[in-house]
Amino acid sequence: MDCKKIQRTISELDDFNLQSLNPTLKKHLSVCPSCSDHFKWVENFYRNLKSVSLSDPGEEFWERLNRKVQIGLMVGGLKGAKRGWWTYRPPSWVKMPAFACGIAAAAVVLLIAFGGVSLQQWLGLKGSSTQVELASRLGGAGSYTQEGAETLSCPDLDALTKEELHACVRRLISNGLETQEFVEWTGDPIILAGSEVTVESNIRHLGSKELERLSYLLNQKYPQ
Amino acid sequence: LFAQDEDFRLIDKFLAGNIESFEQLLRKYRKEIYYFAMRLLGNPEDAEDVAQMAFVNVFRSVKNFKRQSQFKTWLYKIALNLCLNHLKKNKVTQTEELDYTIASEEDMSLSMLEKEQRHELLKAIQELPEKQRLTVILRTYQDLSYQEVSRILGCSEGAAKANFHFALQKLKKKLSKVYGL
Numbered sequence: 086m087d088c089k090k091i092q093r094t095i096s097e098l099d100d101f102n103l104q105s106l107n108p109t110l111k112k113h114l115s116v117c118p119s120c121s122d123h124f125k126w127v128e129n130f131y132r133n134l135k136s137v138s139l140s141d142p143g144e145e146f147w148e149r150l151n152r153k154v155q156i157g158l159m160v161g162g163l164k165g166a167k168r169g170w171w172t173y174r175p176p177s178w179v180k181m182p183a184f185a186c187g188i189a190a191a192a193v194v195l196l197i198a199f200g201g202v203s204l205q206q207w208l209g210l211k212g213s214s215t216q217v218e219l220a221s222r223l224g225g226a227g228s229y230t231q232e233g234a235e236t237l238s239c240p241d242l243d244a245l246t247k248e249e250l251h252a253c254v255r256r257l258i259s260n261g262l263e264t265q266e267f268v269e270w271t272g273d274p275i276i277l278a279g280s281e282v283t284v285e286s287n288i289r290h291l292g293s294k295e296l297e298r299l300s301y302l303l304n305q306k307y308p309q
Numbered sequence: 310l311f312a313q314d315e316d317f318r319l320i321d322k323f324l325a326g327n328i329e330s331f332e333q334l335l336r337k338y339r340k341e342i343y344y345f346a347m348r349l350l351g352n353p354e355d356a357e358d359v360a361q362m363a364f365v366n367v368f369r370s371v372k373n374f375k376r377q378s379q380f381k382t383w384l385y386k387i388a389l390n391l392c393l394n395h396l397k398k399n400k401v402t403q404t405e406e407l408d409y410t411i412a413s414e415e416d417m418s419l420s421m422l423e424k425e426q427r428h429e430l431l432k433a434i435q436e437l438p439e440k441q442r443l444t445v446i447l448r449t450y451q452d453l454s455y456q457e458v459s460r461i462l463g464c465s466e467g468a469a470k471a472n473f474h475f476a477l478q479k480l481k482k483k484l485s486k487v488y489g490l
Contacts (some may be wrong), residue, residue: 091347092474093470093474096470096473096474096478097455097470097473099454123481126481126485127477128476130480130484131449133426133427133430133452134430134445134449135449137349137427137430137431137450139344139347141340142343142353146340146357147336147340149335150339150357150360151332151335151339151363153357153361154335154361154364154365155363155367156369157362157364157365158369164399213431251457252453302315
């Protein structure tokens with residue numbers, strides 16, 4: 086009998102129960118050590134592979150997968166390799182520093198929440214800054230912010246009501262300081278008639294980062 | 310055949326607007342497809358993405374499914390293509406990572422020798438030529454018949470059997486020391 090053929094037949098078996106083998110094969114295995122060894126090896130291989138099970142990620146994972154599939158079907162944008170922001174995973178070289186930053190940020194939040202440290206203290210800002218001081222700290226000495234605040238003699242931001250300030254900052258940030266939109270903004274009835282020009286001129290000098298910080302501070306001062 | 314009829318029935322219901330049948334199909338195959346992607350890619354996050362995309366693509370194009378094959382093999386085929394595309398882009402299969410994600414409770418009961426054997430086994434499979442590797446994974450881990458394997462890989466049943474046989478021969482050569490045969 087051709088041992089090569091026999092060994093190939095063994096590789097293709099579905100069931101390694103000796104009793105269920107066909108009689109010719111069974112007889113050959115009993116007399117041929119090479120084929121018998123092959124049979125044992127394949128049987129052992131199957132058993133080993135089947136014993137290697139992957140860990141179950143848990144019900145929460147499966148439910149998340151369900152939701153992701155449903156979202157994918159609804160938004161209709163997942164075809165191809167393009168990923169949405171919610172599926173973005175940073176490369177490993179970003180993970181460690183990002184983790185460290187996360188820990189540091191959490192520590193700061195805890196310090197502010199429970200340690201009696203205010204955000205102003207954390208940022209190095211004193212409690213009741215004048216607008217010039219505030220602008221200087223936000224933008225740095227000699228910055229457009231400071232210059233704008235000093236030269237335009239605009240009214241103190243404190244003079245505006247809470248709603249007006251929030252509206253200004255929200256509008257500024259959402260408009261991204263685009264000139265055209267700015268013109269529209271100046272006509273906004275939210276701005277007080279008398280301080281319309283000065284407020285617009287002053288804030289126009291702020292960069293987007295400065296505005297973000299200003300918005301943050303204003304939110305601290307006048308929580309929504 | 311019963312499973313196939315059941316799948317077709319659920320597809321019909323889904324096409325008629327029944328969302329529950331979509332859920333049922335998803336629940337039925339999600340583990341299989343995820344584990345399949347996991348074995349091919351070796352990374353849980355990529356496997357999750359591939360499983361998600363496979364289901365999204367399947368359900369989006371299910372009305373064009375001609376039913377000349379089983380729903381299951383069609384789904385596998387889509388998942389396989391996504392995995393292969395991913396591998397082409399990344400050119401890495403993380404055997405090490407796969408090794409770590411193997412059931413930890415099982416890990417406790419294994420001796421060092423068994424762990425070493427298992428690692429060698431996974432490594433040897435990853436090193437097989439693509440078609441042979443895919444055949445081994447589909448045939449052994451996923452427990453699919455040669456007919457199903459051949460449909461997924463787009464080859465004849467004979468070719469699937471030959472791939473498996475040659476894969477076993479290579480593995481036997483590599484692993485003979487590990488398994489002491």
